[in-house]
Amino acid sequence: MARLYLRAVLVLNVTLFSLSGTELAQAENTQSDVVSAPISVCFERWRPFSFIDHDGIARGLEVDLIKAAAQALNRTVEFSELPFKRCVANVKFGSTDFSLHVDKTDGLAIFSDTTTFWQLSLAVSAARFQTLGDFKTINTPRIMLATEYPYPKAVYRKLEALNARLVRRSYYEENDEHAKTFFDILTTKRVDAMLVDKQWAQHMIDKFNLPVNLLAQDFHREPQFIGYRHSNAHLAQQLEAALSALPEDVRTTIKNQYKY
Template structure:
């Protein structure tokens, strides 16, 4: 288990440099007696560990900004997704980032206000952008297009409902990582790639040096929240975080974080997969095994 502690002074120095005109509402009163313990996993560009063993990414910046507004420190703790949710349930963790609301999760966690939006899109390589068009989900079947999908992720109701039929018609190729799915698209092993609208272009450009283009269809869209453990008795923290999200949104600070990560170039922090081994899964879909970065379950 890897612990990455961001000291308050360092965080504030960075944030004041990025947002010099922002007025802070929590300058003298500290809400948190101890650092907020936040679980996360590798999912560029939202969160991962850089070469200096620091937590970095869009969501990391978002939460660091919000915590600094409250006068709090944050301990970012890297761990698998399932373990993070279990620890949140029992109160061993205070928060998780990058979460979509579900009724099941609401049983053990409070949900903050939405701090960013998520879109699920279909992508093609840039050279195929004029050749492949999809205006509705059924076009995948009508045009017999092969869909590439990382195994770990939520891709909307249309994908869920039609997954079995995609498999039956040999139109679905599943791989365990986003990196490998991007590689498959580049190698012509599929026609279209499904995934997060920010993460996929980032991984394609900075890990594989592949230019990809989104198609017109928005497959799914979600509001993204912080999850706060109910066992940790942080209902007062929820209220303060919600207020900080509103304040920072009104000042445009959260939008500037998103813009920063759309432009930043940190290619050396991502290591592409070098080995691709196709196989047939038990469900009939083609599966790809190898090594690479896993995507985060929303």
């Protein structure tokens, strides 16, 4: 009788131990899922820094740097391409971890370093203007700006010095073909110039052989950063540290892929 009792107790203890082990495994799996959850990054299409290629894959200088940094953290990254304002809003509301191409005016915390610069230039019709001197002969030039972006005060001061009349239009484009037609407004003479990012515009001009000149003098240069909400500071610190620790040969290889 005592042996039967002892055997029953042993069976019960083994069962309880097994249940505890199962619960422990479930807890470990849950914790693993949290740790390995993809980092979510939103961007607006902006060559050469971020874009979706023909296969639907996120690419670009900044995108590839983030992929390399995430790999060093043993994390995956999910990228989404949306208009800039929606990217910023998604980060503020917590549905996305990071937004690319932000600055201090966008209301997000930002990384301390960057490899991305907004290099603004005036795009003009090649049939009308060759130099900035030619352009300055217009008394009140009509210059088009994007509705999506808050431009730095320095930009408005330079526009004021040109006595410019500002024309607003959405700069959002879904693909290169859409971007190509974007420059048609210069041929209609509805505006005299468009304020555009120099690298993006040069890529479009070269790809489609557009009759457009970028005036030699850079209009304005502004650094752009990775933005995040303050409650996500721990992940931001991890990603920024991983970006800073990327070997120079990795950085160089990525940068060389996107030189125009």
